Amino acid sequence: MxxxxxxxxxxxxxxATVSRVLRNPETVKKDTREKVLAIIEQLNxxxxxxxxxxxxxxxxxxxxxxxxxxxTVFSHILGGIEHAACEKGYRVLLANTNKQVEKExxxxxxxxxxxxxxxxxxxxxxxxxxxGEVMRQYxxxxxxxYLEGIAIPTVSIDNVSSxxxxxxxxxxxxxxxxxxxxxxxxxxxSQDRLKGYRQALLQNNLDxxxxxxxxxxxxxxSGYNQMTKLLALExxxxxxxxxxxxxxxxVIKAAxxxxxxxxxxxxxxxxxxxxxxxxxxxxxxxxxxxxxEMGKKAMELLLEQINGVEMTKRQYVLENxxxxxxxxxxxxxxxx
Amino acid sequence: MxxxxxxxxxxxxxxATVSRVLRNPETVKKDTREKVLAIIEQLNxxxxxxxxxxxxxxxxxxxxxxxxxxxTVFSHILGGIEHAACEKGYRVLLANTNKQVEKExxxxxxxxxxxxxxxxxxxxxxxxxxxGEVMRQYxxxxxxxYLEGIAIPTVSIDNVSSxxxxxxxxxxxxxxxxxxxxxxxxxxxSQDRLKGYRQALLQNNLDxxxxxxxxxxxxxxSGYNQMTKLLALExxxxxxxxxxxxxxxxVIKAAxxxxxxxxxxxxxxxxxxxxxxxxxxxxxxxxxxxxxEMGKKAMELLLEQINGVEMTKRQYVLENxxxxxxxxxxxxxxxx
DNA sequence: CTGAAAGCGCTAACAA
DNA sequence: TTGTTAGCGCTTTCAG
Numbered sequence: 001m002x003x004x005x006x007x008x009x010x011x012x013x014x015x016a017t018v019s020r021v022l023r024n025p026e027t028v029k030k031d032t033r034e035k036v037l038a039i040i041e042q043l044n045x046x047x048x049x050x051x052x053x054x055x056x057x058x059x060x061x062x063x064x065x066x067x068x069x070x071x072t073v074f075s076h077i078l079g080g081i082e083h084a085a086c087e088k089g090y091r092v093l094l095a096n097t098n099k100q101v102e103k104e105x106x107x108x109x110x111x112x113x114x115x116x117x118x119x120x121x122x123x124x125x126x127x128x129x130x131x132g133e134v135m136r137q138y139x140x141x142x143x144x145x146y147l148e149g150i151a152i153p154t155v156s157i158d159n160v161s162s163x164x165x166x167x168x169x170x171x172x173x174x175x176x177x178x179x180x181x182x183x184x185x186x187x188x189x190s191q192d193r194l195k196g197y198r199q200a201l202l203q204n205n206l207d208x209x210x211x212x213x214x215x216x217x218x219x220x221x222s223g224y225n226q227m228t229k230l231l232a233l234e235x236x237x238x239x240x241x242x243x244x245x246x247x248x249x250x251v252i253k254a255a256x257x258x259x260x261x262x263x264x265x266x267x268x269x270x271x272x273x274x275x276x277x278x279x280x281x282x283x284x285x286x287x288x289x290x291x292x293e294m295g296k297k298a299m300e301l302l303l304e305q306i307n308g309v310e311m312t313k314r315q316y317v318l319e320n321x322x323x324x325x326x327x328x329x330x331x332x333x334x335x336x
Numbered sequence: 337m338x339x340x341x342x343x344x345x346x347x348x349x350x351x352a353t354v355s356r357v358l359r360n361p362e363t364v365k366k367d368t369r370e371k372v373l374a375i376i377e378q379l380n381x382x383x384x385x386x387x388x389x390x391x392x393x394x395x396x397x398x399x400x401x402x403x404x405x406x407x408t409v410f411s412h413i414l415g416g417i418e419h420a421a422c423e424k425g426y427r428v429l430l431a432n433t434n435k436q437v438e439k440e441x442x443x444x445x446x447x448x449x450x451x452x453x454x455x456x457x458x459x460x461x462x463x464x465x466x467x468g469e470v471m472r473q474y475x476x477x478x479x480x481x482y483l484e485g486i487a488i489p490t491v492s493i494d495n496v497s498s499x500x501x502x503x504x505x506x507x508x509x510x511x512x513x514x515x516x517x518x519x520x521x522x523x524x525x526s527q528d529r530l531k532g533y534r535q536a537l538l539q540n541n542l543d544x545x546x547x548x549x550x551x552x553x554x555x556x557x558s559g560y561n562q563m564t565k566l567l568a569l570e571x572x573x574x575x576x577x578x579x580x581x582x583x584x585x586x587v588i589k590a591a592x593x594x595x596x597x598x599x600x601x602x603x604x605x606x607x608x609x610x611x612x613x614x615x616x617x618x619x620x621x622x623x624x625x626x627x628x629e630m631g632k633k634a635m636e637l638l639l640e641q642i643n644g645v646e647m648t649k650r651q652y653v654l655e656n657x658x659x660x661x662x663x664x665x666x667x668x669x670x671x672x
Numbered sequence: 673c674t675g676a677a678a679g680c681g682c683t684a685a686c687a688a
Numbered sequence: 689t690t691g692t693t694a695g696c697g698c699t700t701t702c703a704g
Contacts, residue, residue, distance in 0.1 A: 003681060014691045019683060029689060049449045051681035054390035055696055061429070069418065075411040082405065082432045093397070094428045096418045113385045220615045249615045256617065276612060279556050279585045281592065339697060350675045355699060365673060387697035391680055 002043045011039040022047060061091045062302060063116040065107055067099045067123040072274045073244075073291055074122055077144055080295025081120060088303055090117075101125045111138045118302045120295075121145070124152075139305035143298040146188055153305070155298045155316045159189055162287045162320040163196025163241070164203075166269045169285070169322055170239040171204045173329055175267060179212040179237035181226045181247055193243045193271065212237055216247050223250025231258045238266060239328075245270035245277040248284050252327065263329030273323055283325030290318050338379045347375040358383060398638060399452040401431045401443055403459040408610045409580075409627055410458055413480055416631025417456060424639055426453075437461045447474045454638045456631075457481070460488075475641035479634040482524055489641070491634045491652045495525050498623045498656040499532025499577070500539075502605045505621070505658055506575040507540045509665055511603060515548040515573035517562045517583055529579045529607065548573055552583050559586025567594045574602060575664075581606035581613040584620050588663065599665030609659055619661030626654050 008015045020028050021036045053059050064081055066074045085092050097103035104126045110116050118139030128150050135152050143155040170178050180197040183190030201208050216222035242248040248270030255266045270277055273288035324330050344351045356364050357372045389395050400417055402410045421428050433439035440462045446452050454475030464486050471488050479491040506514050516533040519526030537544050552558035578584035584606030591602045606613055609624035660666050
């Protein structure tokens with residue numbers, strides 16, 4: 001393995017100069033620099049990055065803690081993170097937790113051992129006290145998920161207002177019995193979407209009927225099952241706001257199996273705007289969550305912290321958008 | 337930052353002993369070990385992993401080069417890799433190429449600079465000569481994709497035979513005009529699926545009509561467009577084998593828009609068995625590619641190489657399975 | 673079973 | 689603008 005010293009000797013300069021050529025080229029005279037570069041090329045010298053990491057105790061690597069990479073929403077956020085990281089010369093280390101808290105704690109050690117320069121959490125189930133302690137000492141950003149009562153830098157959308165928008169959309173289309181299939185209610189995000197749903201009803205002088213609120217777990221199956229329950233009601237809903245797109249497909253399938261047409265007999269709105277919602281038949285009206293952008297922004301925030309930039313703002317709320325497709329029936333009205 | 341020496345002093349042993357306790361506990365007397373462990377705990381000592389990596393010039397990290405993390409197939413393979421890696425104490429560094437060859441070359445440097453112990457490629461567009469050179473020097477495994485004429489360890493399914501199975505399934509259901517929408521034909525994998533399709537026709541004494549073979553790019557849109565073309569034919573097909581599930585949804589939508597029912601008027605078979613194919617309405621009959629398993633196996637193979645195990649076998653072909661759902665019409669027959 | 677000691681290859685003061 | 693030098697914190701011979 002050819003090392004820095006070999007290059008230095010061959011170029012008749014010191015190691016220090018070679019090091020400078022590599023890391024601060026502008027501090028070296030053009031002639032010297034070019035000579036060194038030529039020798040590097042000639043010897044096919046590859047710097048030992050591990051030695052550099054050790055010496056500088058920084059790694060240009062960040063850790064992304066994700067509950068499940070196989071979930072579209074997370075893989076898209078990850079895409080945004082990777083994109084921004086790569087642009088800034090950072091590398092991304094993947095940490096899948098499978099939703100286990102213990103895993104989150106394990107990965108904390110990577111930070112403590114300085115194996116990574118910072119961490120982006122797409123899931124924060126760990127104790128807030130611990131997390132608070134960690135964020136005081138290391139660069140950390142939270143996205144996708146969020147927490148109350150802790151000033152951790154966060155990138156998210158306004159789940160309350162976007163759920164309100166989704167629900168209002170259904171109300172404006174003339175529905176007064178609008179059901180909501182929630183995500184797992186231990187997630188703040190699900191609670192907020194439920195809150196938005198409630199607000200929309202109240203602001204439009206509609207009663208909140210708890211029988212129309214069913215908890216799902218973001219899976220197709222839960223959408224199907226909860227919708228089946230709702231359809232068995234004496235006064236079933238005529239519209240459903242589903243807390244994500246996958247459950248919305250379950251809702252639609254349940255309705256079809258029950259002999260109903262979507263959107264004619266049942267209007268459905270989803271959430272996330274994953275590819276599925278565009279591909280599905282009928283196309284699913286949904287709230288677009290800017291997943292890629294969220295990842296990108298989270299990475300940018302993390303870099304600011306790593307570079308010691310004073311954080312003036314800690315909560316970044318990105319724009320969301322209601323994407324109108326076929327499942328809500330709005331296009332039906334327009335066409336007539 | 338408390339370091340190994342601090343622990344050593346406080347425990348009245350040498351650094352060497354502390355190091356041994358950490359890395360080879362069995363070589364240290366029980367008493368000493370426990371004493372050291374207690375001090376480590378007490379001082380909350382965190383080993384400097386960067387120093388270790390440098391010293392040992394190994395990182396317990398592997399690089400995964402993926403064309404696009406946001407693609408379900410790749411994110412599932414990645415899931416399998418991550419799972420196996422984590423189990424063996426390895427970490428996964430993500431390298432998204434966005435399908436650019438230059439990126440692949442860039443990431444090769446990580447290997448050369450020993451920033452990672454090995455590499456799994458989910459995409460190999462680079463020059464075979466270069467790749468051959470690399471695999472001679474470093475642990476490398478290829479999965480998802482594959483190459484001809486190079487003995488690189490590979491984990492894949494038999495795309496020819498599975499495509500044959502898919503096509504035969506349609507033929508057995510009575511179809512004689514079976515179309516095929518291929519993936520991008522510069523991929524060996526797409527060529528092989530096409531080969532399997534051809535074989536099935538020939539073995540069943542059916543002519544291969546080139547007009548029925550249309551190249552897609554794995555996207556919904558290409559499925560839709562190519563199917564629209566096929567439907568405009570004088571003798572349109574009565575069945576379609578689509579090279580992936582996403583295109584199959586496009587095919588089905590095009591058929592519906594043309595006034596046809598699936599599977600009554602058009603039978604469709606997809607490929608991959610991503611979640612979408614189960615959720616879609618109608619459920620899509622498809623070839624299940626064991627994505628998670630492929631990732632897992634690839635990681636295991638890589639570890640063998642890293643640990644210097646002699647590779648006896650270089651090509652691992654995993655089992656695939658035909659999953660019969662609604663889009664092919666087989667269930668229709670059964671029900672009658 | 674334990675300790676002493678010699679670096680791993682690079683970076684960053686500091687000096688010139 | 690360049691060189692000299694002193695480590696970074698750990699692992700690993702080698703000796704005892």
